[in-house]
Amino acid sequence: SPSDPDLVERARAAKEKLGDKVFVLGHHYQRDEVIQFADVTGDSFKLARDAAAKPEAEYIVFCGVHFMAESADILTGDDQKVVLPDLAAGCSMADMATAEQVAECWDVLTEAGVAEQVVPVSYMNSSADIKAFTGKHGGTICTSSNAERALNWAFEQGEKVLFLPDQHLGRNTAVRDMGMSLDDCVLYNPHKPNGGLTVEELRAAKMILWRGHCSVHGRFSLDSVNDVRERIPGVNVLVHPECKHEVVAAADHVGSTEYIINTLEAAPAGSKWAIGTELNLVRRLANRYADQGKEIVFLDKTVCFCSTMNRIDLPHLVWTLESLAEGNLVNQIQVDKETESFAKLALERMLALP
Numbered sequence: 228s229p230s231d232p233d234l235v236e237r238a239r240a241a242k243e244k245l246g247d248k249v250f251v252l253g254h255h256y257q258r259d260e261v262i263q264f265a266d267v268t269g270d271s272f273k274l275a276r277d278a279a280a281k282p283e284a285e286y287i288v289f290c291g292v293h294f295m296a297e298s299a300d301i302l303t304g305d306d307q308k309v310v311l312p313d314l315a316a317g318c319s320m321a322d323m324a325t326a327e328q329v330a331e332c333w334d335v336l337t338e339a340g341v342a343e344q345v346v347p348v349s350y351m352n353s354s355a356d357i358k359a360f361t362g363k364h365g366g367t368i369c370t371s372s373n374a375e376r377a378l379n380w381a382f383e384q385g386e387k388v389l390f391l392p393d394q395h396l397g398r399n400t401a402v403r404d405m406g407m408s409l410d411d412c413v414l415y416n417p418h419k420p421n422g423g424l425t426v427e428e429l430r431a432a433k434m435i436l437w438r439g440h441c442s443v444h445g446r447f448s449l450d451s452v453n454d455v456r457e458r459i460p461g462v463n464v465l466v467h468p469e470c471k472h473e474v475v476a477a478a479d480h481v482g483s484t485e486y487i488i489n490t491l492e493a494a495p496a497g498s499k500w501a502i503g504t505e506l507n508l509v510r511r512l513a514n515r516y517a518d519q520g521k522e523i524v525f526l527d528k529t530v531c532f533c534s535t536m537n538r539i540d541l542p543h544l545v546w547t548l549e550s551l552a553e554g555n556l557v558n559q560i561q562v563d564k565e566t567e568s569f570a571k572l573a574l575e576r577m578l579a580l581p
């Protein structure tokens with residue numbers, strides 16, 4: 228829907244008043260009405276890296292979700308303030324691993340006598356507490372654009388990986404990209420005693436996958452892939468690695484949001500694409516490339532927005548920018564020093580991956 232012209236003008240004016248004091252980051256899943264005000268757009272890796280690229284900006288306005296803003300706070304200077312335009316913009320996947328549950332899991336691994344062989348690898352989509360746990364135990368963070376490199380690194384440090392919290396990214400990377408078998412992976416269920424696993428299973432496993440998932444990407448099924456192939460002969464199926472293993476296995480291409488954009492940019496005119504990721508991004512790409520004769524459709528027949536990403540809308544952005552322009556610091560995301568120091572270790576290991 229077209230943005231309210233009055234709000235567009237107010238956002239523009241407030242941003243102009245702030246000048247170099249503000250730097251606006253926008254994740255690819257953000258609404259068009261918000262993305263138009265982003266100084267940079269990116270996938271979660273690019274945004275983590277770019278957050279630290281403007282040390283002169285006093286305010287980093289993060290149009291994305293909570294864990295992204297936390298990561299930006301960890302990676303930016305102490306005098307820089309990270310602001311999330313709506314504090315309710317969380318991520319249900321990140322909420323699936325709490326600090327208490329992960330500490331309990333480590334106890335289970337210790338009891339089973341395997342903790343010493345385990346290197347934690349945590350997806351960016353996790354709280355600062357989980358990142359701190361990861362840093363403390365010698366592990367790294369990864370995103371969907373460097374998960375394979377992160378796992379290769381981890382298997383140089385130890386024999387097993389505890390992958391948090393997205394089972395699908397962990398399984399898809401291990402099996403599709405690294406040639407492991409499904410039997411090398413076990414699923415740790417934080418709601419069951421001992422994760423629902425026996426000591427033997429923990430000892431035999433190479434990948435211990437946390438039982439978390441993204442409910443948006445969970446909507447895509449093997450049927451979605453089969454249906455679209457029937458509907459659109461010759462279609463290329465391109466999905467995000469947060470999709471289930473059977474969906475990823477049936478797809479032609481798999482990658483992060485940035486990879487999806489670059490792939491479509493490079494695609495020849497006349498090519499046809501079905502995209503399995505969040506709908507704001509798919510619609511934007513379909514519109515962008517329509518006049519170049521690239522046919523881009525959503526992989527499923529239902530509508531899949533990420534409801535928390537969508538909480539950041541133009542009214543929230545206007546309120547945020549106007550408040551900052553008036554000198555009122557609102558919705559700051561601040562990670563405590565102790566958590567920050569360990570989480571930063573893990574994030575810096577990711578940034579240093581070859």
Ligand code: 13P
Nearest residue numbers: 270271272370371483484
């Ligand atoms: P990327 O943008 O890193 O591919 O991640 C997608 C996502 O779900 C972020 O929550």
Ligand code: SF4
Nearest residue numbers: 318319320441443533
């Ligand atoms: Fe979290 Fe999924 Fe939304 Fe990404 S798309 S922010 S993983 S709920």
